[in-house]
Amino acid sequence: MATIQDVAREAGVSISTVSYALSGKRSIKPSTRDRVLDAASRLGYLPHASARMLAANRSQIFAVTAPLHTDTDHSAHMVFAMEVTKAARTHGYDTLLLVDDDVSEGMRRSAASSLADGIVVLDVDAHDPRADLARSMTYPTVFIGIPADTTGLVCVDLDFEAAARLAIDTLVSAGRQRIGLVSHPLETMQRESNFPLRFRDGFAAHAAELGLEAPVAYPVEHRAHEAVAQLLAAQPDLDGLVLNTSVDVASSVTAALAEHGRSVPQDVAVIAAGVTFSTERFAVPFDTIPLDARASCSVAVDILARIVDDNLTAPETTLIPPTYITRGSVSPTGAAVTTGT
Amino acid sequence: MATIQDVAREAGVSISTVSYALSGKRSIKPSTRDRVLDAASRLGYLPHASARMLAANRSQIFAVTAPLHTDTDHSAHMVFAMEVTKAARTHGYDTLLLVDDDVSEGMRRSAASSLADGIVVLDVDAHDPRADLARSMTYPTVFIGIPADTTGLVCVDLDFEAAARLAIDTLVSAGRQRIGLVSHPLETMQRESNFPLRFRDGFAAHAAELGLEAPVAYPVEHRAHEAVAQLLAAQPDLDGLVLNTSVDVASSVTAALAEHGRSVPQDVAVIAAGVTFSTERFAVPFDTIPLDARASCSVAVDILARIVDDNLTAPETTLIPPTYITRGSVSPTGAAVTTGT
DNA sequence: CACCGTCGTCGAAGCGCTTCGAAAGTCGCG
DNA sequence: CGCGACTTTCGAAGCGCTTCGACGACGGTG
Numbered sequence: 001m002a003t004i005q006d007v008a009r010e011a012g013v014s015i016s017t018v019s020y021a022l023s024g025k026r027s028i029k030p031s032t033r034d035r036v037l038d039a040a041s042r043l044g045y046l047p048h049a050s051a052r053m054l055a056a057n058r059s060q061i062f063a064v065t066a067p068l069h070t071d072t073d074h075s076a077h078m079v080f081a082m083e084v085t086k087a088a089r090t091h092g093y094d095t096l097l098l099v100d101d102d103v104s105e106g107m108r109r110s111a112a113s114s115l116a117d118g119i120v121v122l123d124v125d126a127h128d129p130r131a132d133l134a135r136s137m138t139y140p141t142v143f144i145g146i147p148a149d150t151t152g153l154v155c156v157d158l159d160f161e162a163a164a165r166l167a168i169d170t171l172v173s174a175g176r177q178r179i180g181l182v183s184h185p186l187e188t189m190q191r192e193s194n195f196p197l198r199f200r201d202g203f204a205a206h207a208a209e210l211g212l213e214a215p216v217a218y219p220v221e222h223r224a225h226e227a228v229a230q231l232l233a234a235q236p237d238l239d240g241l242v243l244n245t246s247v248d249v250a251s252s253v254t255a256a257l258a259e260h261g262r263s264v265p266q267d268v269a270v271i272a273a274g275v276t277f278s279t280e281r282f283a284v285p286f287d288t289i290p291l292d293a294r295a296s297c298s299v300a301v302d303i304l305a306r307i308v309d310d311n312l313t314a315p316e317t318t319l320i321p322p323t324y325i326t327r328g329s330v331s332p333t334g335a336a337v338t339t340g341t
Numbered sequence: 342m343a344t345i346q347d348v349a350r351e352a353g354v355s356i357s358t359v360s361y362a363l364s365g366k367r368s369i370k371p372s373t374r375d376r377v378l379d380a381a382s383r384l385g386y387l388p389h390a391s392a393r394m395l396a397a398n399r400s401q402i403f404a405v406t407a408p409l410h411t412d413t414d415h416s417a418h419m420v421f422a423m424e425v426t427k428a429a430r431t432h433g434y435d436t437l438l439l440v441d442d443d444v445s446e447g448m449r450r451s452a453a454s455s456l457a458d459g460i461v462v463l464d465v466d467a468h469d470p471r472a473d474l475a476r477s478m479t480y481p482t483v484f485i486g487i488p489a490d491t492t493g494l495v496c497v498d499l500d501f502e503a504a505a506r507l508a509i510d511t512l513v514s515a516g517r518q519r520i521g522l523v524s525h526p527l528e529t530m531q532r533e534s535n536f537p538l539r540f541r542d543g544f545a546a547h548a549a550e551l552g553l554e555a556p557v558a559y560p561v562e563h564r565a566h567e568a569v570a571q572l573l574a575a576q577p578d579l580d581g582l583v584l585n586t587s588v589d590v591a592s593s594v595t596a597a598l599a600e601h602g603r604s605v606p607q608d609v610a611v612i613a614a615g616v617t618f619s620t621e622r623f624a625v626p627f628d629t630i631p632l633d634a635r636a637s638c639s640v641a642v643d644i645l646a647r648i649v650d651d652n653l654t655a656p657e658t659t660l661i662p663p664t665y666i667t668r669g670s671v672s673p674t675g676a677a678v679t680t681g682t
Numbered sequence: 683c684a685c686c687g688t689c690g691t692c693g694a695a696g697c698g699c700t701t702c703g704a705a706a707g708t709c710g711c712g
Numbered sequence: 713c714g715c716g717a718c719t720t721t722c723g724a725a726g727c728g729c730t731t732c733g734a735c736g737a738c739g740g741t742g
Binding site for chain 2: 697698699700701702
Binding site: 050051 | 727728729730731
């Protein structure tokens with residue numbers, strides 16, 4: 001591999017001139033700069049990563065901690081990891097993947113050894129141990145997801161409360177007042193994975209505000225059948241259904257409703273809210289308030305890059321406003337996208 | 342952060358003694374070593390990653406290239422990336438995630454800048470551009486998956502041909518001679534994603550060897566219905582079914598068969614082969630010849646670590662023998678695991 | 683004409699570690 | 713008692729880069 005030495009020799013200048021010509025941190029006569037650039041590309045020069053890291057005290061690497069719980073949706077997980085990686089690249093950073101039991105130890109290790117310049121935390125639980133860890137480390141860290149105690153942390157996430165409100169308001173505007181929620185399995189709720197809780201609580205709160213009785217069902221083993229039956233038992237005239245649940249459950253909701261003689265959207269209007277999957281290929285494509293991985297990740301990484309590069313401090317919590325995608329499961333119209341608050 | 346200097350001072354020895362005490366590359370008097378180890382842990386010392394990289398000319402990082410195609414199974418993808426990461430950790434390596442358009446450029450970049458010590462290539466197509474790239478780079482690289490031309494490459498994968506044979510032989514032993522295959526969508530086959538092709542070809546070849554007529558169906562839009570109908574049209578007495586397909590299709594095969602009045606395993610015995618998902622939660626759990634991500638990744642990473650650490654050369658292709666898991670969809674018995682060839 | 687500010691470039695220090703060669707100390711044997 | 717062989721530790725070079733301070737050349741000003 002060519003070193004900066006080789007480039008300097010080839011261009012007939014000193015090492016420092018090459019460095020400045022390439023980094024642009026001092027002005028270099030245009031003609032010299034061109035000679036250097038030429039030489040560099042002729043030699044296929046790329047700075048040695050570790051040498052640069054050592055001298056600049058920057059690794060240009062972000063660590064991503066992504067634990068795998070048994071009830072983790074791997075597919076959503078991957079999308080988030082990918083989106084973080086892509087966003088990081090636009091800022092000149094690569095991403096290191098930290099998994100599993102490696103997660104807390106990995107966070108500590110990559111910080112203590114200056115392996116990473118910052119950390120992105122995915123799949124955050126309400127009482128995530130990584131929250132305390134981040135507080136104690138004072139290392140640039142951004143959470144995608146919101147733990148119970150956000151003191152001293154920087155968090156980014158979809159505004160699930162607003163998403164729940166938007167879902168309810170949309171149904172109400174469509175004349176649906178008897179609304180139910182299919183949530184996540186109790187297993188997930190008990191782990192206090194943060195967003196299912198926030199969505200459900202936001203849902204319950206807004207329903208109460210509007211004076212609506214709004215039952216909630218927690219599916220078992222990813223089956224929609226019993227969940228739908230429960231809701232119908234609690235609310236026999238059910239005419240609006242909000243889904244904040246797994247793809248398995250959502251995809252069989254239409255069938256489950258059909259078993260009870262209800263069709264979508266005529267009898268029951270359905271909105272999938274705060275979900276990562278697409279409903280496009282469903283038998284009846286559902287209106288969606290997506291949990292947009294790209295948006296969250298790009299905002300989170302922007303913030304992290306700003307903290308590291310410009311060492312600014314960031315606001316504690318950034319909520320991303322929900323977006324509404326119409327696919328005809330509330331009122332049968334063409335697809336459209338609008339933004340809520 | 343504490344440096345090796347601090348540890349040396351604290352332990353009252355020289356820097357090099359600390360280095361040797363920690364690395365074990367030269368013998369150090371036990372009492373001194375203990376003093377050093379004490380000092381290090383007292384100071385919470387962890388070597389500065391970039392300094393170590395620069396001096397040792399090793400980054401202890403593997404790059405993982407994982408492109409996302411539109412028909413990519415994100416879930417399987419994630420599992421592979423995670424398993425590579427876990428396996429890498431057991432060898433003291435971290436993993437850098439390379440995605441998307443970044444993939445070829447990322448491979449080149451992480452090699453040319455010595456960012457990574459080696460590269461793991463995931464989701465390999467038959468005519469994957471990364472194969473040529475790897476050949477031209479002469480950088481330690483292992484493919485998980487097998488491209489059409491493996492000359493000069495190191496590849497690891499499940500032995501799909503053997504898996505297909507094992508599936509057929511198992512069905513035949515169970516007295517099923519009228520066998521069909523549900524494969525992947527034509528979209529995937531046309532991209533020449535390597536393993537669906539290898540499985541199908543292995544299936545067809547072994548069926549021909551046994552003198553069996555064995556139709557193949559390619560599902561559309563992840564629906565089992567038409568695929569099953571096609572097979573029944575081609576083979577009205579279908580009594581054995583091999584699934585090398587997506588989880589969406591596989592999970593609705595039982596229902597699709599039921600529509601034609603066939604039950605599993607009484608009328609049709611079913612084996613899911615070369616798949617990453619678990620069939621445990623299916624209505625009828627299928628016998629499985631799994632594409633074991635952990636096995637492939639761990640073998641691949643072992644090889645890569647051996648190439649990098651001990652600079653050995655590796656055999657071109659390592660095929661992982663298939664494993665058979667009984668769940669009662671061929672003959673109704675308890676679960677069991679056996680190994681084929 | 684002496685002086686000063688600017689521009690463009692260079693030399694050298696230093697980032698924190700690994701590793702080579704050698705020094706100092708210890709022991710046993712002739 | 714002296715010498716070689718071994719053990720244990722140290723010093724210093726060097727990995728490839730960034731960055732600070734400084735120097736020479738140049739042109740404008742008093």
